[in-house]
Amino acid sequence: MSSPQSFTGRARRRKTRWAVRAMDKLAHGLIVGGGIGTIVAVSMVCVFLLWVVLPLFQPASLSGPAATTSPWGARKLLHLASDEYRVAAWALLEDGTLDVFKLGDGDGKTANEPIESRKLFADGPALTAAAFSLTSEDAALGFADGSIRVGTIGFVTRFIDEDQLGETVRNLKPGEAKVVDSGLIQRTPEGQLRRQEISVKFGQPFQGPAASAITHIDLTMRPAGPVICTRSADGQLFFSSLKPLRSLDSDETTYRLRSAGLPLAKALKQSAPLRMLVSGVGDNVFVAWRDGRLLRYDVRNFQQPKLAEELDMIAESDVELTALEFMIGKTTLAAGDSAGRVSGWFRVNTESAPGEPDGGARMVAAHRLPAEGSEVVSLAPSARSRMLAAGYGDGEVQLYYLTNDHLLASASAAAETPFRSLVICPKDDGLLGAASDSLCLWRLEASHPEVTLRSLFLPVGYEGNLRPTYDWQSSGGTDDFEPKLG
Numbered sequence: 001m002s003s004p005q006s007f008t009g010r011a012r013r014r015k016t017r018w019a020v021r022a023m024d025k026l027a028h029g030l031i032v033g034g035g036i037g038t039i040v041a042v043s044m045v046c047v048f049l050l051w052v053v054l055p056l057f058q059p060a061s062l063s064g065p066a067a068t069t070s071p072w073g074a075r076k077l078l079h080l081a082s083d084e085y086r087v088a089a090w091a092l093l094e095d096g097t098l099d100v101f102k103l104g105d106g107d108g109k110t111a112n113e114p115i116e117s118r119k120l121f122a123d124g125p126a127l128t129a130a131a132f133s134l135t136s137e138d139a140a141l142g143f144a145d146g147s148i149r150v151g152t153i154g155f156v157t158r159f160i161d162e163d164q165l166g167e168t169v170r171n172l173k174p175g176e177a178k179v180v181d182s183g184l185i186q187r188t189p190e191g192q193l194r195r196q197e198i199s200v201k202f203g204q205p206f207q208g209p210a211a212s213a214i215t216h217i218d219l220t221m222r223p224a225g226p227v228i229c230t231r232s233a234d235g236q237l238f239f240s241s242l243k244p245l246r247s248l249d250s251d252e253t254t255y256r257l258r259s260a261g262l263p264l265a266k267a268l269k270q271s272a273p274l275r276m277l278v279s280g281v282g283d284n285v286f287v288a289w290r291d292g293r294l295l296r297y298d299v300r301n302f303q304q305p306k307l308a309e310e311l312d313m314i315a316e317s318d319v320e321l322t323a324l325e326f327m328i329g330k331t332t333l334a335a336g337d338s339a340g341r342v343s344g345w346f347r348v349n350t351e352s353a354p355g356e357p358d359g360g361a362r363m364v365a366a367h368r369l370p371a372e373g374s375e376v377v378s379l380a381p382s383a384r385s386r387m388l389a390a391g392y393g394d395g396e397v398q399l400y401y402l403t404n405d406h407l408l409a410s411a412s413a414a415a416e417t418p419f420r421s422l423v424i425c426p427k428d429d430g431l432l433g434a435a436s437d438s439l440c441l442w443r444l445e446a447s448h449p450e451v452t453l454r455s456l457f458l459p460v461g462y463e464g465n466l467r468p469t470y471d472w473q474s475s476g477g478t479d480d481f482e483p484k485l486g
Helices: 018-057 453-459
Strands: 059-070 077-082 086-092 098-100 111-119 128-134 136-143 148-159 177-180 183-187 194-200 214-220 225-232 237-246 253-260 275-277 285-288 294-296 306-312 321-326 333-337 342-348 362-369 374-382 387-391 396-401 406-412 421-424 429-433 438-445
Touching: 077 128, 077 421, 077 429, 086 148, 098 194, 111 177, 136 225, 136 421, 148 214, 183 214, 214 406, 225 253, 237 285, 253 421, 275 333, 306 362, 306 429, 333 374, 333 396, 362 374, 374 406, 374 421, 396 429
Parallel strands: 128 214
Antiparallel strands: 059 438, 077 086, 086 098, 098 111, 128 136, 136 148, 148 194, 177 183, 183 194, 214 225, 225 237, 237 253, 275 285, 285 294, 294 306, 321 333, 333 342, 342 362, 374 387, 387 396, 396 406, 421 429, 429 438
16 A cells, blocks of 8 residues: 655655664753753752861860869969960969969870969059959959059060070970970971960059958950959949050059949948959949849949849759859850859840830840759850850869850869869860869860851840840951851
8 A cells, every 4th residue: 555645745754764863862862961960960069068067067075184283272263364375374373473384285295384483463462353354465453452453464475586596495396385484485387486475564553442452353445444343341332444544754554543333232232242243345233142143233324323233143042153254245144053054144125114224124044054963163255256164063064155055065074173263265276174183174176166956947045135036147347246147
């Protein structure tokens, strides 16, 4: 039977030409290959994102410690500080002695080595109180006669020429350090020789607002000059503004004091508070007692300071407030109690009734960390992040990130002796703790403590917010900024 004729009169072929079949197979292969390539490319993007993101969730760690015998025994430490390279530290004792020492290498093989020890103000009245800035070398000291000194204590760093040194120092390997002439010389990884030595600079003493001994003092540095709050032995509270006056004959700076008394009930005058602190911008003064009572004074109007708020930080009658420190920025108060709990308090604005003090602002416990079980004996905030170290009565040390209420790491020394003084090293790469019988240095690794699944996907309580919120602000202009990653 013949094929049907088309309207053109030409017969249609039923067989596909080989060229068409080849092009069809080629097109099919290209489409399949392109689809597989797209899937592979997208998958590799996912792998790359996971490769980048997973390190954000790497847990923090405290390794060590390198423990040595404490050289101070029962003497009380007023302050403990480390240098930024984690090779040297200094301690101020209650008798006014300043001890400077080289730290061990962190693996327990090299013990701490004394660098220098000196008695500050040996000819003057006894040192009775001290306050130190968290982010600078500024300090304020109070004395038994009611006088005050303001100045700085810290390490001075300079690089030196090898030709000026002996053969022993020139043969130092990268990372090694040696004590030379009341200083510490270290070979840097780049091969340079770096010298560190302690620098102590205090101006002449000036009489405080009270004639009796100063029992509590705190300091905040403002562009216009320092502000301090003090409590004297007779129970008086003062807020003072210091105006710097530079002498024309010398570079020495003196201060003119302007003080305002803070109202305080007679019953509270007779009991010494646990802590007295001034806020970061110098607008509020906080006074706390062991029973948990906290008084907040509004000192924005210097002529008429007033009691803005009174609250109880401890709900239970059988629990005491044992530690209180400002976090970086001096806005959030970190508090520890005898039940082993750590909490974070800051001021929030609320709707206020007419005539209500401070516009209705009030302190709230925005962060409550789980109880350890043993009492909190010391708190140490970081000078560059929201990390907080807490020392407990059983010798345990916990490291937290306060903004997201996250426990980063735990550590303890061999003996169950509490660490009465803790300090996070300036670069957040070490933790130094002092107990009555030991001095311990831990190596700290905490690359991204602000990142948790909770902080990324759930509301977080940021400073100044009445309730947890979703916020995004990854960077700020100052070190006291807290990243918002919601």
